[in-house]
Structures are given as structure tokens and as C-alpha cells.
Amino acid sequence: MGTALVYLVVMLLVAAVVFLLASLVFGRGEELEPLPPGVSPTRLPERDITGADLAQVRFQPVLRGYKMSEVDWVLQRVGAELDALRTRLAELDPSQAHGYPHPERGDQR
Numbered sequence: 353m354g355t356a357l358v359y360l361v362v363m364l365l366v367a368a369v370v371f372l373l374a375s376l377v378f379g380r381g382e383e384l385e386p387l388p389p390g391v392s393p394t395r396l397p398e399r400d401i402t403g404a405d406l407a408q409v410r411f412q413p414v415l416r417g418y419k420m421s422e423v424d425w426v427l428q429r430v431g432a433e434l435d436a437l438r439t440r441l442a443e444l445d446p447s448q449a450h451g452y453p454h455p456e457r458g459d460q461r
Contacts, residue, residue, distance in 0.1 A: 394422045401433045 411418035
């Protein structure tokens with residue numbers, strides 16, 4: 353029984369030394385440093401958002417779903433783009449824009 357315990361302790365010590373050496377040599381892996389607070393990896397083009405752009409949007413998962421600030425940001429950007437397009441449509445052809453709210457007039461959705 354005593355010999356088996358010595359072997360077990362030696363194996364644990366060897367495993368700990370090998371693990372420590374490997375972690376010193378290889379580091380923590382290829383982890384990226386954390387983003388600063390308020391910064392999101394979610395990206396959209398500056399203008400002319402397309403359906404393909406929206407299909408490529410990925411949100412950072414958190415404990416309860418997705419990060420709300422990222423989802424709110426995307427919805428705000430797409431909403432602003434949609435409002436701008438509808439305003440431009442109303443300027444070019446008012447008959448085509450019937451029934452759409454006009455942000456400049458203060459209409460709500």
C-alpha cells in the first residue's frame with residue numbers, strides 16, 4: 353500500500369511539472385485580449401446596408417441570450433437606414449411612399 357501511494361504522489365508531481373512547463377512554454381493559447389467596455393465586435397457597413405450584411409451579423413452571446421447593447425445598436429442602424437430610404441423614396445415619388453412614416457415630420461412607427 354505504501355509503495356502504491358509513493359507512485360501516485362510521484363505521478364502527480366510529474367504531471368504537475370509537465371503541465372507547468374507546457375503552460376510556460378505555450379502560454380495561454382491564442383486568446384484575444386478582452387474588448388474595452390462599450391465596444392462590440394458586431395459590424396455593419398457605414399451606409400447602404402444590404403440583406404447579406406444583416407445575414408452576416410453575429411451577436412455576442414451572454415448569460416441570458418445576446419448582448420442587448422449590440423442588438424439595440426444593429427436595430428438602430430437598420431432603422432435609421434430604412435427611414436432614410438423611405439424619406440428619399442417620398443422625395444422622389446410621393447405616391448410610392450404612401451402609408452410610411454416620415455421621420456422629418458415627427459411621424460412615429
